[in-house]
Amino acid sequence: MTAKIIDGKAFAAGLRERIAEHVARLKSEHGITPGLAVIIVGHDPASQVYVNNKARQTKEVGMNSFKYELPEDVSEDEVLALIEELNNRDDVNGILCQLPVPKHIDENKIINALSPAKDVDCFSPENVGKVAIGLPGPVPCTPLGSLMLLRDELGDLSGKNAVVIGRSNLVGKPMGALLLRDSATVTIAHSRTQDLPAICAAADIIVAAVGRPEMVKGDWIKPGATVIDVGINRVNAPEKGEGKTKLVGDVEYSEAAKVAGAITPVPGGVGPMTIACLLANTVTTACLANGLTPPSDLTA
Numbered sequence: 445m446t447a448k449i450i451d452g453k454a455f456a457a458g459l460r461e462r463i464a465e466h467v468a469r470l471k472s473e474h475g476i477t478p479g480l481a482v483i484i485v486g487h488d489p490a491s492q493v494y495v496n497n498k499a500r501q502t503k504e505v506g507m508n509s510f511k512y513e514l515p516e517d518v519s520e521d522e523v524l525a526l527i528e529e530l531n532n533r534d535d536v537n538g539i540l541c542q543l544p545v546p547k548h549i550d551e552n553k554i555i556n557a558l559s560p561a562k563d564v565d566c567f568s569p570e571n572v573g574k575v576a577i578g579l580p581g582p583v584p585c586t587p588l589g590s591l592m593l594l595r596d597e598l599g600d601l602s603g604k605n606a607v608v609i610g611r612s613n614l615v616g617k618p619m620g621a622l623l624l625r626d627s628a629t630v631t632i633a634h635s636r637t638q639d640l641p642a643i644c645a646a647a648d649i650i651v652a653a654v655g656r657p658e659m660v661k662g663d664w665i666k667p668g669a670t671v672i673d674v675g676i677n678r679v680n681a682p683e684k685g686e687g688k689t690k691l692v693g694d695v696e697y698s699e700a701a702k703v704a705g706a707i708t709p710v711p712g713g714v715g716p717m718t719i720a721c722l723l724a725n726t727v728t729t730a731c732l733a734n735g736l737t738p739p740s741d742l743t744a
C-alpha cells in the first residue's frame with residue numbers, strides 16, 4: 445500500500461480563497477475590513493519569513509495588515525505597551541506576537557496581555573477554555589489546520605481511535621480537545637507514555653506533534669491509518685552536499701507512507717495550514733467583535 449499524500453499547501457490555498465470571499469462579503473455587506481497586527485521581536489530568520497508570509501497573505505485575502513518589527517533588546521514593558529495600544533484600536537481585530545521571543549521577555553506575560561477578543565493564535569487561557577467547551581472564538585491555528593485536513597480526508601471522525609503524540613499547550617492539548625469535540629476516542633501520548641508503538645498500532649488517526657525528527661516509525665502505524673505530521677525539524681542532509689540541511693517531520697515519512705492510508709508530508713502538509721487558519725481566526729474575531737456569526741467553514 446502507498447499512502448495518499450495529503451496536500452496541505454493546496455488545501456490552504458483553497459481555504460484562503462474562501463477567506464477572501466468572506467472578507468469581500470464583510471466589506472460589501474457590513475463595511476468591515478478585518479485587520480491583523482503582527483509583532484516580531486528580534487531578527488530570527490525563520491520568524492521573519494513566517495511574519496512576512498503572514499503579512500503578505502493577510503493582504504492577499506483583502507484584510508489590513510499591520511506589522512511591528514521591534515529590536516532584539518526592546519524591553520518587555522515596551523512590547524506590553526504596544527499590545528495595550530493594539531487592544532484598544534478598532535481597526536485591529538487580531539494581534540499576535542511571533543514566537544519565540546528573546547529570553548528577557550516573558551512569553552506568558554505577552555499572551556496574558558492580549559485581549560482574548562483579538563488573540564488570533566488562541567493562546568490565552570480564556571480562549572483555550574472556550575475551545576475545550578466548544579464556545580465560539582478563535583481556535584489554535586495548527587490544531588485547526590490539522591482538524592480541517594482530517595475532516596476532509598475522513599469525513600466524520602466520530603468513534604475513530606486518535607492518538608496525539610505530544611502534550612504542548614500550543615498543539616497537543618488543543619488538538620486532543622478538538623478531536624474529542626468531534627467524538628473521536630482520544631489518547632494523548634507523551635514522554636512518559638509506556639509502549640508508544642503499541643498505542644499507535646491501535647490508532648486510526650495519529651497526530652505527531654512531539655518536535656523530534658522522525659521519532660514515529662513506519663512499523664508503529666496501523667495499515668490504512670491517517671497520519672498528520674505536525675513536526676517541522678531542520679536536520680543535516682549530507683546526501684545533499686556538505687553543510688546542507690533539510691526539513692523533516694516527526695514521522696519517518698518514507699516508511700510510514702508504505703503503511704498509512706493517508707499522510708501529510710513535511711514540508712507542504714500542516715505548515716501551510718497554520719497561516720491560513722490564522723487568517724480564518726481573524727475573520728472569526730472580526731465577526732464576533734461586530735455581533736456577527738463567524739462563518740462555520742472557517743472554524744472548528
Ligand SMILES: Nc1nc2c(c(=O)[nH]1)N[C@@H](CN(C=O)c1ccc(C(=O)N[C@@H](CCC(=O)O)C(=O)O)cc1)CN2
Pocket residue numbers: 494540541542543544565585586676691710711712713714715716717718719
Ligand atoms: N505566534 C506564533 N508563533 C509561532 C507559531 C504560531 O502559530 N504563532 N508557529 C510557528 C511558526 N509558524 C507560524 O508562525 C509557521 C511555521 C511553519 C510554517 C510552514 O508553512 N512551514 C512550511 C515549511 C517552511 C520552510 O521551508 O521553512 C511547511 O511545513 O511546509 C508556517 C508557519 C512558531 N512560531
